[in-house]
Amino acid sequence: MSSQNYVFQDNQHDTEHIRLSAIQDEFDPDSRRRLSQIGIAPGWSALEVGVGMGSIMSWMADQVSVQGKVVAVDIDTRFIKNTNLPNVEVRCLDIAKKKLDTSCFDVCHARYVLLHIRDWKKAVENIWQSLKPGGWLVIEEPDFETSKAVAHPDKESVNRVNKAILAMYESMGIDPCFGSRLPQIFQQLGCEKIMVETYVPFANGRSRISQIMKMSAQHLAERYIATGVCLQADVERYIAVADDPSVWAYYYTTVATIGQKPLPHLVTNLKRIID
Secondary structure: OOOEOOOOOOOOHHHHHHHHHHHHHHHHHHHHHHHHHOOOOOOOEEEEEOOOOOHHHHHHHHHHOOOOEEEEEEOOOOOOOOOOOOOEEEEEOOOOOOOOOOOOEEEEEEEOOHHHEOOHHHHHHHHHHHEEEEEEEEEEEEEHHHOEEOOOOOHHHHHHHHHHHHHHHHHOOOOOOHHHHHHHHHHHHOOEEEEEEEEOOEEEOOOHHHHHHHHHHHHHHHHHHHOOOOOHHHHHHHHHHHOOOOOEEEOOEEEEEEEEOOOOOHHHHHHHHHO
16 A cells, blocks of 8 residues: 555546646746755765655756766656656655665755645655765655635635645645645655745636646545535636636645755764774
């Protein structure tokens, strides 16, 4: 049995392809900026967990060049493009169940992955042990609690759907505010140089983020309604609002957390040599 709770696992190929394309168009620029911020460079070894369509994987492969290497892992590799890149290795595996080589990566990046893993602590442990001392961890996860509609006749319907999203994840044993836990998780790991960024889209209908959430609602409507928090009519109004450019709303927050795995304490090691 997979340790994943991925709610889009059964989405139709073409529909999921469109949804993943929209996600990478919306969020890749910030992910690339964060990875550039830590200094990803030729010769680095990089790990991408939860590859999606492989856009960040391909970008990292270009950054590390032929002197470096990218290992990309996912439980579903059907959407990955550019798998013939000479410095990329794609592995179909469950990061919560399969350990990677110890201390072999200079950076690990994951976006919207841990939220969907039942045993996320084991996944984090496996990722952490695969990082070299001095390696960087870059994780981006959502907090759905910030979503809300503003002044509009269908505001209450939209907000009922937002509450249903929280209830759906909670019924699956998933924390829908998982992103907000990342800074504390990084502290508990012993990360140094921790940096936290939050991104809360405030967007109107027909924007990329509204279309992403519209596609989610279309696929997950039965799950939303099954929570008892919203009705079919609420989901229909939510979808209509996502297509109305005159309506504005706050969408889920992305919490991006960056940290560095500590280097061995050189002073302590020197003292031992002297002693």
